Amino acid sequence: MSPNLDLSAQPALAKRVRLQSDPVSGDPVLLYPEGLLILNETAHAIVRRCNGLATIVDILGQLADEYGAEVDELRPDVLECLHDLHQRQLVTF
Amino acid sequence: MLFRPYALLTELTYRCPLHCPYCSNPVSSSAGNELCASEWCRVIREAAALGVLQLGFSGGEPLLRSDLTDLIIEARGAGLYTNLITSGVGLDERRARELREAGLDSVQLSFQAEEAGLADAIAGARAHGRKIQAANACRTAGLPLSINTVLHRANIDRLSAIIEFAESLHAERLELANVQYYGWGFLNRRSLLPTREQVQRAYEIGVAARERLRGRMEVFYVLPDYYEQRPKPCLHGWGRRYLAVNPVGDVLPCPTASAIPGLHFDNVRNRSLAWIWSNSDSFNRFRGTEWMPEPCRSCPERERDFGGCRCQAALFTGDAANTDPVCTLSPHRPLIDAELEEVRTTSVHAPGLNWRYRENPVHR
Numbered sequence: 220m221s222p223n224l225d226l227s228a229q230p231a232l233a234k235r236v237r238l239q240s241d242p243v244s245g246d247p248v249l250l251y252p253e254g255l256l257i258l259n260e261t262a263h264a265i266v267r268r269c270n271g272l273a274t275i276v277d278i279l280g281q282l283a284d285e286y287g288a289e290v291d292e293l294r295p296d297v298l299e300c301l302h303d304l305h306q307r308q309l310v311t312f
Numbered sequence: 313m314l315f316r317p318y319a320l321l322t323e324l325t326y327r328c329p330l331h332c333p334y335c336s337n338p339v340s341s342s343a344g345n346e347l348c349a350s351e352w353c354r355v356i357r358e359a360a361a362l363g364v365l366q367l368g369f370s371g372g373e374p375l376l377r378s379d380l381t382d383l384i385i386e387a388r389g390a391g392l393y394t395n396l397i398t399s400g401v402g403l404d405e406r407r408a409r410e411l412r413e414a415g416l417d418s419v420q421l422s423f424q425a426e427e428a429g430l431a432d433a434i435a436g437a438r439a440h441g442r443k444i445q446a447a448n449a450c451r452t453a454g455l456p457l458s459i460n461t462v463l464h465r466a467n468i469d470r471l472s473a474i475i476e477f478a479e480s481l482h483a484e485r486l487e488l489a490n491v492q493y494y495g496w497g498f499l500n501r502r503s504l505l506p507t508r509e510q511v512q513r514a515y516e517i518g519v520a521a522r523e524r525l526r527g528r529m530e531v532f533y534v535l536p537d538y539y540e541q542r543p544k545p546c547l548h549g550w551g552r553r554y555l556a557v558n559p560v561g562d563v564l565p566c567p568t569a570s571a572i573p574g575l576h577f578d579n580v581r582n583r584s585l586a587w588i589w590s591n592s593d594s595f596n597r598f599r600g601t602e603w604m605p606e607p608c609r610s611c612p613e614r615e616r617d618f619g620g621c622r623c624q625a626a627l628f629t630g631d632a633a634n635t636d637p638v639c640t641l642s643p644h645r646p647l648i649d650a651e652l653e654e655v656r657t658t659s660v661h662a663p664g665l666n667w668r669y670r671e672n673p674v675h676r
Contacts, residue, residue, distance in 0.1 A: 233484065234456040234484060235418045235456035241365065242360075242391060243316070250366060250393035252393075252458055252485070255365055306526075308527070312527070
């Protein structure tokens with residue numbers, strides 16, 4: 220079951236968090252004072268769009284366009300990912 | 313390369329305007345001979361080339377280095393995430409703006425308590441008011457702010473007020489870490505260690521605040537490991553992910569490792585960081601699991617906690633290769649239990665009466 224998030228929320232990276240690529244592996248990575256999180260491709264596609272302006276609905280639409288998939292198909296994974304990042308307080312709504 | 317360092321802690325100086333009795337800096341250190349800016353810049357570039365992604369500026373008080381801005385610029389140029397760990401003394405609006413413009417990513421500001429009288433008594437310096445100014449300067453400059461408060465017997469019962477205070481300063485994050493007993497903290501452990509009941513109450517307050525403030529301020533609570541049954545996975549294992557460079561350029565697998573008898577540390581003035589990481593005796597001594605004695609050697613948890621903390625083993629047993637005595641499987645656990653018993657049976661818990669304040673490095 221996917222987490223219950225407000226789809227009109229506008230996710231943004233927390234102020235202390237920076238997204239960049241790891242020069243060693245090329246992997247996208249979130250950096251923050253107490254640690255780092257290496258992102259897989261899906262998480263990266265989501266995090267890149269967390270700009271505080273796009274809503275979760277917008278992000279789902281953009282991902283559906285980019286990957287040629289149905290929004291319904293993508294929704295559970297995207298919500299799960301955003302929920303997880305929010306729990307870690309790396310993304311704010 | 314089997315292991316890769318992700319984080320580098322640079323201890324720019326051991327000088328500090330504060331004299332906190334729980335400081336983990338070495339109890340005895342010499343003044344002077346600090347690395348200069350160009351040496352630090354080389355260390356930063358070498359660290360980035362080794363794979364380091366995060367750089368902490370610490371001390372002592374790193375703001376005492378007037379070249380801090382140049383080091384931040386160097387680090388950001390090398391793609392590193394930069395974090396300043398500071399008392400806040402000397403962080404006015406102009407300096408905060410300068411650091412932000414240089415690319416500083418985050419500030420961790422210490423507070424000793426939520427009110428000036430007690431806070432200044434713990435710091436051994438009149439600093440609380442200046443810290444509040446520093447917090448405001450960070451906000452004005454747009455620097456993300458974490459507040460770090462070290463908990464011990466003299467302030468742990470005021471945790472609710474401390475949390476409210478951090479909220480009032482609009483911190484993004486609050487780290488409530490019980491004292492880690494190294495350096496001056498180890499010396500003062502019997503004046504600092506809270507009782508089990510104090511720790512339990514504080515833990516409950518910390519957990520409740522974490523839930524209540526989720527999304528506004530991250531609350532992170534670190535228990536005092538003496539009350540645990542298993543040791544902490546110190547730095548995720550010796551020489552696996554982390555390295556520290558002290559003010560004179562010694563490269564350490566852990567900032568308190570200089571307390572380990574018989575360990576020789578290589579210096580960035582004589583060797584490259586890459587050589588030290590891969591080849592130095594100090595980094596290789598406790599890497600992996602081969603060095604482990606029993607009960608670690610055959611323990612199913614050895615890849616989870618890595619046998620705990622080498623420094624703690626050295627402080628209590630005199631031999632860093634022993635199992636961390638916090639572990640209840642360690643034959644040395646009675647040494648920790650004796651500390652807890654000492655705290656339990658001490659009836660008077662008046663703060664600060666008999667601790668020894670941290671002193672600055674001396675010229676020899």
